[in-house]
Amino acid sequence: MTTALQMTATQVNDFIAASIPAFKDIGCRVEDADGLQVRVRQPYSESQLRPGGSISGPTMMALADTAMYALILSRLGPVALAVTQNLNINFLRKPRNADLLADARFLRLGKRAAVIEVLILVDGEDEPVAHVTGTYAIPEHAIPAITPSGATVA
Amino acid sequence: MTTALQMTATQVNDFIAASIPAFKDIGCRVEDADGLQVRVRQPYSESQLRPGGSISGPTMMALADTAMYALILSRLGPVALAVTQNLNINFLRKPRNADLLADARFLRLGKRAAVIEVLILVDGEDEPVAHVTGTYAIPEHAIPAITPSGATVA
Amino acid sequence: MTTALQMTATQVNDFIAASIPAFKDIGCRVEDADGLQVRVRQPYSESQLRPGGSISGPTMMALADTAMYALILSRLGPVALAVTQNLNINFLRKPRNADLLADARFLRLGKRAAVIEVLILVDGEDEPVAHVTGTYAIPEHAIPAITPSGATVA
Amino acid sequence: MTTALQMTATQVNDFIAASIPAFKDIGCRVEDADGLQVRVRQPYSESQLRPGGSISGPTMMALADTAMYALILSRLGPVALAVTQNLNINFLRKPRNADLLADARFLRLGKRAAVIEVLILVDGEDEPVAHVTGTYAIPEHAIPAITPSGATVA
Numbered sequence: 001m002t003t004a005l006q007m008t009a010t011q012v013n014d015f016i017a018a019s020i021p022a023f024k025d026i027g028c029r030v031e032d033a034d035g036l037q038v039r040v041r042q043p044y045s046e047s048q049l050r051p052g053g054s055i056s057g058p059t060m061m062a063l064a065d066t067a068m069y070a071l072i073l074s075r076l077g078p079v080a081l082a083v084t085q086n087l088n089i090n091f092l093r094k095p096r097n098a099d100l101l102a103d104a105r106f107l108r109l110g111k112r113a114a115v116i117e118v119l120i121l122v123d124g125e126d127e128p129v130a131h132v133t134g135t136y137a138i139p140e141h142a143i144p145a146i147t148p149s150g151a152t153v154a
Numbered sequence: 155m156t157t158a159l160q161m162t163a164t165q166v167n168d169f170i171a172a173s174i175p176a177f178k179d180i181g182c183r184v185e186d187a188d189g190l191q192v193r194v195r196q197p198y199s200e201s202q203l204r205p206g207g208s209i210s211g212p213t214m215m216a217l218a219d220t221a222m223y224a225l226i227l228s229r230l231g232p233v234a235l236a237v238t239q240n241l242n243i244n245f246l247r248k249p250r251n252a253d254l255l256a257d258a259r260f261l262r263l264g265k266r267a268a269v270i271e272v273l274i275l276v277d278g279e280d281e282p283v284a285h286v287t288g289t290y291a292i293p294e295h296a297i298p299a300i301t302p303s304g305a306t307v308a
Numbered sequence: 309m310t311t312a313l314q315m316t317a318t319q320v321n322d323f324i325a326a327s328i329p330a331f332k333d334i335g336c337r338v339e340d341a342d343g344l345q346v347r348v349r350q351p352y353s354e355s356q357l358r359p360g361g362s363i364s365g366p367t368m369m370a371l372a373d374t375a376m377y378a379l380i381l382s383r384l385g386p387v388a389l390a391v392t393q394n395l396n397i398n399f400l401r402k403p404r405n406a407d408l409l410a411d412a413r414f415l416r417l418g419k420r421a422a423v424i425e426v427l428i429l430v431d432g433e434d435e436p437v438a439h440v441t442g443t444y445a446i447p448e449h450a451i452p453a454i455t456p457s458g459a460t461v462a
Numbered sequence: 463m464t465t466a467l468q469m470t471a472t473q474v475n476d477f478i479a480a481s482i483p484a485f486k487d488i489g490c491r492v493e494d495a496d497g498l499q500v501r502v503r504q505p506y507s508e509s510q511l512r513p514g515g516s517i518s519g520p521t522m523m524a525l526a527d528t529a530m531y532a533l534i535l536s537r538l539g540p541v542a543l544a545v546t547q548n549l550n551i552n553f554l555r556k557p558r559n560a561d562l563l564a565d566a567r568f569l570r571l572g573k574r575a576a577v578i579e580v581l582i583l584v585d586g587e588d589e590p591v592a593h594v595t596g597t598y599a600i601p602e603h604a605i606p607a608i609t610p611s612g613a614t615v616a
Contacts, residue, residue, distance in 0.1 A: 019513035051481035057546045058524035065520050084519045085421065086394055086443060088242045088550040090269045090287055092262040107285050108246040112420060113393065113445065115244045117285065131261050131271065133244055133285060135394060135443070137421065173359035205327035211392045212370035219366050238365045239575065240548055240597060242396040266574060267547065267599065289548060289597070291575065396550045398577045398595055400570040415593050416554040423552045425593065439569050439579065441552055441593060 005035035006077035012038070012070050015078050020066075028066060033074035037105040040067045041123070044098050054094045061089055064118040064132040067102035071116055072136055075109065082114070087134040092127070099123040112138050159189035160231035166192070166224050169232055174220075182220060187228035191259040194221045195277070198252050208248045215243055218272040218286040221256035225270055226290055229263065236268070241288040246281070253277040266292050313343035314385035320346070320378050323386055328374075336374060341382035345413040348375045349431070352406050362402045369397055372426040372440040375410035379424055380444055383417065390422070395442040400435070407431040420446050467497035468539035474500070474532050477540055482528075490528060495536035499567040502529045503585070506560050516556045523551055526580040526594040529564035533578055534598055537571065544576070549596040554589070561585040574600050 007015065013030035016023050027043040042063045050056035065084060072082045101123055107115040113135055120130040161169065167184035170177050181197040196217050204210035219238060226236045255277055261269040267289055274284040315323065321338035324331045335351040350371045358364035373392060380390045409431055415423040421443055428438040469477065475492035478485050489505040504525045512518035527546060534544045563585055569577040575597055582592040 020518075022509065047484065052543060056482075056527075057549070058520065058527050061523045061527070061549070062520035065518075065523070081514060083556075084553055086550070086552050087519070087523070088287065088396060088548070090261065090289065090548050091546055092269055094545075107244065107282070115246055115285070128261070131269070131287060133242065133287065135244065174364075176355065201330065206389060210328075210373075211395070212366065212373050215369045215373070215395070216366035219364075219369070235360060237402075238399055240396070240398050241365070241369070242394070242550060244394050245392055248391075396595065398569065398597065400577055415552065415590070423554055423593070436569070439577070439595060441550065441595065443552065 005033075005074065007033070007074050009033040009038070009074075011078075012073045015073060016066065016070060023066060028063070030070050031101075033070060035075045037103065038067060038070045038074050040070055040102045040104075042100045042102070044100070049097075053097075055097065055100065057089075057091060060091070060095075060100065060120050060130045061087070061132075063100055063102045064089065064104075064120060064130070064134070067104040067118050068116045068132075068134050068136065071104040071106065072114065075106070076138070081139050082136045085113070085135045085137050087132065089130055089132045091130050093129050095120075095122045095129040096125070100129075107133070110138070114138060159187075159228065161187065161228050163187040163192070163228075165232075166227045169227060170220065170224060177220065182217070184224050185255075187224060189229045191257065192221060192225045192228050194224055194256045194258075196254045196256070198254070203251070207251075209251065209254065211243075211245060214245070214249075214254065214274050214284045215241070215286075217254055217256045218243065218258075218274060218284070218288070221258040221272050222270045222286075222288050222290065225258040225260065226268065226292075229260070230292070235293050236290045239267070239289045239291050241286065243284055243286045245284050247283050249274075249276045249283040250279065254283075261287070264292070268292060313341075313382065315341065315382050317341035317346070317382075319386075320381045323381060324374065324378060331374065336371070338378050339409075341378060343383045345411065346375060346378045346382050348378055348410045348412075350408045350410070352408075357405075361405075363405065363408065365397075365399060368399070368403075368408065368428050368438045369395070369440075371408055371410045372397065372412075372428060372438070372442070375412040375426050376424045376440075376442050376444065379412040379414065380422065380446075383414070384446070389447050390444045393421070393443045393445050395440065397438055397440045399438050401437050403428075403430045403437040404433065408437075415441070418446070420448070422446060467495075467536065469495065469536050471495040471500070471536075473540075474535045477535060478528065478532060485528060490525070492532050493563075495532060497537045499565065500529060500532045500536050502532055502564045502566075504562045504564070506562070511559070515559075517559065517562065519551075519553060522553070522557075522562065522582050522592045523549070523594075525562055525564045526551065526566075526582060526592070526596070529566040529580050530578045530594075530596050530598065533566040533568065534576065534600075537568070538600070543601050544598045547575070547597045547599050549594065551592055551594045553592050555591050557582075557584045557591040558587065562591075569595070572600070576600060 032039040048059040118132040119128040186193040202213040258272040272286040273282040340347040356367040412426040426440040427436040494501040510521040580594040581590040
């Protein structure tokens, strides 16, 4: 699906770093992006801990939101001004204190709205620590809409 | 993971058919169940249509709820009286008028709560028409808790 | 807010009854509708029971979906073909076996999407048995958008 | 409902400030708490802005999570170690750049789980900018369970 990719991982990374200072400050990095899936890494920091000593829920929610935004940019390019409409997160288990990875992919990308799934993982482990679904409103100008497998839809 | 399976697909099917008359009336059937994943088939019927002629949202929500219940039964056996706490569904695309399949799996099964993911598909198609996550409260008696990969957790 | 009301409760009721046979079959009725809020009543029936003898989750999900649809019709009129995008339900307590009421109101009604809240109550009781939020996609033609208090927004 | 209150607003505020450094750093403050409802204020800061110049989604999600935690503390006291299981947020409108208020209340407080609703508002405005529901797991020791109106339940 060569037409899916609008920005590379490096381009998405630089775009977010330039527009969201906190992204760079906390050392987040877009590691992979191909227009259909992205991976964002968030380095471990003690400032992310909640009472009790494990990584906080808001840390994971912010990472998931960033990964969804990176996926949208990767697919639609820098001109797209998409906004989150809804986010639903299930916390599955207490994460080990280590880097977090957020893997985002489209469940649907229509002309007016996208539905995205994000798995939050601890680097080096297989079981996700949180599962997220979110919907994005897509600005009203012509963009190619795709299914999760990359097929263009009406 | 031999200890995971508490009821076979046939046993789960018969148990639900005996306890939820509508399940049998509409021809639903548990096709696969192994304690970690289940598949439930719902035959197409014109009575499921919403205005506009496509399969209704409540039809898909009911099917997802049934699949979650079947998964719980498959894993915990017939004595478990689990109840849904939360269900979140994203409708992804208009389903073709055909049999629906619901594939459910554990995102987490703890001692007191389970988180389950369900994909609703149209028979013969790859892209899901709806994505569901739900949480179940587990009755308070000892059960083996597992991770999605089948490992037992504390 | 005289411009809010596009269909009366009776008109919404008749429209749904004509387009969703099951609505009439199970005796549902739109009792109130003013373009900003609606109330839908669902008579108690033993066919709604889940194993254990209380009203099933799918029964409440279907009622909530109907109430959201009734609210959209009440505000936008019969030409609107809105579709549910997302529904999130929290089950709060086991309902007594009696008529259920669904009270729906707009959290937001924009030009392209509506966010609706529904409380499911047992007739005669104050505490809701379920809380629902849902989003609807609005068809692309000019409609007046309102805030929950009835003010028109851009 | 005199028995509902376990910690005052000041006590909850001091407890969170002591255990979550960021809470104090960004100037958050628990303004009201009575065991059934709480209000948390988050002062406006440019560091909260997303690309485009409005307050970011993660800022609102973190505030909602804090308000839920404050409500739990207010009701259960400082010994309670509750954890978020699920959070669902609908973004309703772009907030004006000003202080945010989060008003949280119980939809249900059972022995093992709480369901909480949070409205995020801009100080001085009536319409919420975001609506949140969340579930909390309650640690396993005896606590008085209440309904939203303050009645004790089994």
